[in-house]
Amino acid sequence: MGFDNQSIGNYEAEENRYDTMPYRRCGRSGLLLPAISVGLWHNFGHSDDFTNAREILRTAFDTGVTHFDLANNYGPPYGAAEENFGRIFEKDFRPYRDELIISSKAGWDMWPGPYGNFGSKKYLIASLDQSLQRMGLDYVDIFYHHRPDPDTPLEETMGALHQIVQQGKALYVGISQYPAELTRQAAEILQQMGTKLCIHQPRYSMMDRWVEDGLMDELGRQGTGAIAFSPLEQGILTNKYLKGIPEESRAVKDGRYLQKEKITAELVDKVQRLNAIAKERGQSMAQMAIAWLLKDERITSVLVGVSSSKQMLDNVKTTENLLFSEGELSEIEKIISS
Template sequence: MKAYTANTERYEKMEYRRCGRSGIKLPLISLGLWHNFGDNDDYANARGILRTAFDNGITHFDLANNYGPPYGSAEKNFGKIFKEDFARYRDELIISTKAGWDMWPGPYGNFGSRKYLIASLDQSLKRMGLDYVDIFYHHRPDPETPLEETMGALDQIVRQGKALYVGISQYSAEDTAKAAEILRNQGTPFLLHQPRYNMMDRWVEDGLLDTLQKVGLGSIVFSPLEQGILSSKYLNGIPEDSRAATEGSYLDKSQITEKVVRQVQHLNEIAKSRGQSLAQMAIAWLLKDKRVSSVLVGVSRPAQLKDNIGAIQNLDFRQEELDKIEGILKS
C-alpha cells in the first residue's frame, strides 16, 4: 500500500455524540478489533478497514489484551498499522483497550486484581507502541476481587499517565452505580460503560441505561448485530462460509432457529421500507436512544464498514415501525 493520507472531508461524514457528562464526543459508529486483526488474518485487509474507518470520521478504535488470535496479536498488528499510517493523527484518535478475561497462565492473568490490570496495560502499551491509551476498561465483573481494589487500580493507571479515562464492561446496574461512587470519590475520570446490546439482547433496558444516565456515564454498545444474525447473512438459514458454520465460532449454529430466521426476514422487510439494509436498521435502532453514545461494530472488510456507517443517514423511527419491530421480536 502507498503512504496514507487521511481524507480531508472525514469529519463531514460522521456525527458525534457527547459521552455522558464528559467533555468527550464519540463517533456514532466506532470500530472494534475483536475479529479480523489477528495473526491469521489478512494484514492488508485489516489496514484497509482502519483506513476506511478514519477516512469516514471514525475516530475511536477499540481493542483488548486478548483480541486475536493469538492473544495480544490484534494489539500488535494495530500497533504496526498505527506506526505506518496513524501516528501523525494520534491526537485525533480515541484508542481503548481492556483487561479482565484470561490472558496468561497462572492466578495473575485474569479477572480484576490490581496486579493483573496494571501489568496487562503495560503489556498492551508495548504491543501497540503507545505511551498511553485514551480509555482503559475493566473488561468484565470480578465476583471475588473487591470492587475497591479494581477501581483503585483504574485510578492508579490514570494517575500514572497510562490512560486518560477509564471504563467498565458488562457490569450490572447495581455494580455500575457502586463503581461510579468509588471512582467519583477518588476523582477518577470515569467515562463510559461497554455493554452488549442489540434488538435481541435487551438486558441493559432493565435498569442499566437509567443508571448510566443518573451517574453521568456514556455507553458504547457491542454486538449490535447479534454476531451477524441481524444482517442479511442468515435470511435463508446458515451459509457455509458464515461465522455460525465455522468451527470454534462465538456464534452457535443452534442460535439460528427457524423462528430466528423468520424474525430476521420480517425485520428485513421493515429495513427495506426504510431504505436501509437490515444491519443499518439494527444500528439505527440502537442509536435512537440518546443514552447510547456510540455503536461498536466489527467488520471483515471495508465495504461492510461503509454499509454500517450508512446507518446514520436515517436514525428516526416512526412509532408504527417501532411497534412492528417489537411485535416481530415477541412473535
C-alpha cells in the first residue's frame, strides 16, 4: 500500500487538545510529557499505509499526545519511519513544532561496517545528523543511546550525548535498557560534564518487571524520568490472545517480536483472569495494563504503538481511570506471580 504524496486535507489541530490529557514532569527537569506517548516502531515503514499513519499521528495530537518517539532503524527498511514521519511533519505538524516533543535514538545496527552500531561517538553523532536530515528537523527534543555498549567506554558514549546537547542538536538526552548500576554511572558522568540525564526508556509491563529490581529506585534518586515501552508485552496484555493464538497475530506472522511458544495455556489463563478485573474497572485489558504502569509516579509516560486511530483513542482513554484499589492491586499481583 506504500507511502505516497496524496493529501488528505489541510490539518488544523483540535482547539481543546490539552483539556483532558494529564502531563507529568520528567524527573527533576522542566520537561512535561503526556501520560500517553506514541511510538513509531511499527506501522510507519515504507510498506505501510500513508493515510493510516498520518491519521494515527493527527488523532494522537488532537487528544493531547505531544510526544512522538522514533529511532534511526525503525522501518522497514531502516530509516523509513523517520523519513515518513518527516513527510507527515512537513504536511501537518510544522506549524506546531514548538508544541511537540520529538525523540530519536541510536544504538542498534543501522548501516554496514564498524561505525553503524552500538555506542561510539562516531556512530552517535553521525546517526543523529542522518536522523535530523530524514525528519527535516533542526533538532530533536530528546536523543537516546538505545542500548548499552559492552565495549565502548561509557565516558565516550556519554561524552557524545553531552556534545550533541552542546551543539543544539538535542534539548535533552536519555538512555534505554541500561541496568541500574550502569544508569548510575552514566548519570554521574553526564552530571560532571554539565548535562542532566533527563530520561530512561526501559521495557516494562505487568509481565516484564526487571526495572523493579533496582532501576526505578535509582531513577527516583537521580530525578531521572522514565518512559516505559512495550507496555502490552507485544499484544499479550490485550484481548488478542484471550482464546489462544489467532492466525493474523504478530506471533504467527512475524516471530521476531513475539514467539508462538511464549503464549502458553498458563499465560492465556493469567490474561483471562486479569481481563476479568479490567472489565470490572470498566476498562479493556490494554487500558488496565497501561494504567497499572502509570500508578507509579516515577513513570513519566507510557509509549504505545498502535495500528489505527481507533486504537490510539482507546489507549488515550486509559487516562480516564488511573486509580486502583488495594484489593485490585493485590489480586493483580496474585495473578501475575502465580
